[in-house]
Amino acid sequence: MVRLHLLALLAKEPAHGYELKQALEQTFGSAYPSPNIGQIYVTLGRLEKDGLVRAVDVEQSNRPNKKVYYLTAKGRDVLMTWVDEPTEGPRVRDEFFMKLVLAPLTGIADRMALITRQRRHYLSLMSDLNDLLARTPPADRVAMLLIEGAMLHLQADLDWLERCQEDLA
């Protein structure tokens, strides 16, 4: 998926790898980890091989040439298809639910203990998000929205945990 993120950034303007990394960091703020530079270069290499971007060498004094990438027409088509189609797939993965259903069958764990431990785990995540939100400058709207989204997901997880407790315990 980093492929499409990079295509989107290149649709704005041609850039070299490090500029793309910086653009991701500036857009998503501290709330989201941006990929490391190696991953960006590997992805750009693959995009180039697939004909979605092209690179030109730009000379620099006293340093090796840098490669500036730009979007091809084919790359723009792929990007537009991604943007235009509804986003498929599950919104969350839930490994915990599998444990909750399967573990008691084998006698290796008790549902009540699984649920209460998981509840405390969610709350400690939530507590971290509270701290993160407090440290995020309110002007950083993208980061704020992302943290608030994460909080709402956690709240839903906790509500579901309670439903599981009512029904399964």
Place this chain on the structure above:
Amino acid sequence: MSAVVKTVNLVKIYQDGALPVPAVRGVDLQVEPGEFVAVMGPSGSGKSTLIHMLGGLDARTSGEIWLDGQRVDTLSESAWALLRRKKIGFVFQFFNLVANMTVGDNVELPALLAGASPKVARERRESLLAALNLTDRAGAAPAQLSGGEQQRVALARALANEPSLLLADEPTGNLDSRNTRDVLRLLSDVHKQGQTIVMVTHDARVASLADRLVSLFDGEIVDDGRIARRRTRTAGEVIDLR
């Protein structure tokens, strides 16, 4: 230092006609000074009954309740009322403000009832209203305020007598995110200043401010442990952006 709250084998059985309905079935809970305890559990698990008994709003069927080292479950209703004025602050989901008093007076009254001097009570009122961004609403009647504002007033009122124990039952039940933020900030601040808090809530953001989580199920404590502080650096650990 002795516990702020201690219960011993606390039981509450409601009578539904001929049918006894146990709501709380033998709870042993001890809360130390400065602790913030969140109580969670499905509806019907006995959370509200427990917290009402701790505040003397509901009589226990059997067992003991101790507050600041004093046994209180045996007190008369009037003795409970006196004790509440001095030692307990209570916030409910529905705010129960005095309708014919101004917002400011609603906050100031509990401090006066607890025996603070008029000067101290006034200072307390002003600092609490300021902390909750309510200073310019001090002269209004509660009915002129939004639900969220009224809930903030209710929290200010509960803290006005500098209670040994703050009890809260779903204090953010009806709040939008901005009001919740103000309530969260004040709770977090007073907790840092050493306020002991026991709170029933479904709201994960509020619960996550607590040091400790007590889970109730069917009137019994099924889990009691600390909420660990980790170091999540990014929302990416919860939302996987593709």
